[in-house]
Amino acid sequence: MEFDRVQAIASLSFDKETIPEEFIWPEKEQPATTTFDGRVPEIPTIDLNDPNPENLVRLIADASKEWGIFQVVNHGIPSDLIAKLQDVGKKFFELPQEEKEVYAKPHDSKSIEGYGSKLQNNPQVKKSWVDHLFHIIWPPSSINYQFWPNNPPSYREVNEEYAKYMREVTDKLFTALSLGLGLEGHALKEGAGGEEIEYMLKINYYPPCPRPDLTLGVAAHTDLSALTILVPNEVPGLQIFKDGNWFEAKYIPNALIIHIGDQIEILSNGKYKAVLHRTTVAKDKARMSWPVFLEPPGELVVGPLPHLIKKDNPPKFKAKKFEDYMYCKLNRLPQ
Structure with missing residues (x-):
């Protein structure tokens, strides 16, 4: 088994009150409880079946500008299908380690698809308390069933x-976000790749951790996608950075959590904000989540949409191929 390629933290053995040094993050990056005067702000929750289309557009645009994240309810995905998605993902991570390793990301792969525990190519960065599985679920021409579990x-x-x-939800979100910028409803979807947008599913598995105060499931970051549409389980852990503080996302059964990603921030020339977020872990329970990252095709050049560029609003971002953007982001290189 190639542990330089993938190391499953769920199978590590150690004292019940300690964790290996490589998982202990610097003190300033460790989870901390923040106290507030007054009521703790909550991420906006939006009814995606709002009968007033103008109100829906306004709510989504406002949340995307102010927070970069929101939750949607009445989104049209059956609750029993969400339960099945969670069940089959959970059963995969309960398999013996050698069975999961069958789907490991190949050592020399340029793609992120496959089972593993490391994403960024930086040995100086502390390890995160997570295992994951990546694979594309749409479009059919991009799917590689090699990374889809048979069990x-x-x-x-x-x-x-x-x-x-997921495609129906995505179209509704892209349309509302485009209209919220005063653009035609198809503008942002087309700018992100249209029908060639890749839907990259990731299953995050965060095992119980004896010292959740010392480590992170995923370090603070923005998503390199256009949008991320996430299903969590009931164990809290998703935190959002806003106004100098970390806020925990409230769990709402069957809601979808929508993240604005880097590509929407670029396409909107900074009107919509990619959300800075991180994940904490729990001591006695496994946390899981199912994000779908909506990513442009690698060769597509993404830059601020021309209709948004004016003399008093020059481009704030370079236009570049998505594959180049992703390479720089994963290798911590300047954009």
Whole structure:
């Protein structure tokens, strides 16, 4: 087993009150409880089936400008399908380690698809308390079933059905975000790749951790995607940075958590904000989440949309191929 390639933290053995040094983050980056005077702000929750289209556009645009993240309810994805998605993902991570390793990301792969525990190529960065599985669920021409688990047997059927519903939600979000900028409804989707946008599913598995105060599930970052649409389980842990403080996302059963990613921030020339977020872990429970990253095709050049550029609003970002943007981001190189 190639532990330089992937190391499953769930299988590590150590004293119940300690964790290995490589997982202990610098003190200033460790999770800390923040106290507030007054009521703790909550991430906006939006009814995606709002009968007033103008109100829906306004709510989504305001949340994307102020927070960069919001939750949606009444989104049209059946609750039993979400439960099945969570069930098959959980069963995969409960498999013996050698079975999960069958789907490991190849050592020389340029893609992030596959099972593993490390994403960024930087040995100086502390390890995160997480295992993950990446694979594309749409479009069919981009799917590589090599990374889709055969066990549990219903895994493929559930994920293919989820992808169909996910496309409907995505179109509604892109349309509202475009209208919120005063653009045609198709503008942002087309700017991010149109029908060639890749839907990259990631399953995050954060095992119970004896010292959750010392480590992180995922370090603070913005997503390099256009949008991220996430299903969590009931264990809290997603935190959002806003106004100098970290806020925990409230768990709402069957809600989807929508992150504005880097590419939407670029396309909107900074009107919409990519959300800075991180993940904490729990002592006695496993946390899981199912984000879908909506990513432009690698060769697509992404830059601020021309309709938003004016004399008093010059471009704030360079236009560049998405694959080059991703390479710089994952290798911590300047954009």
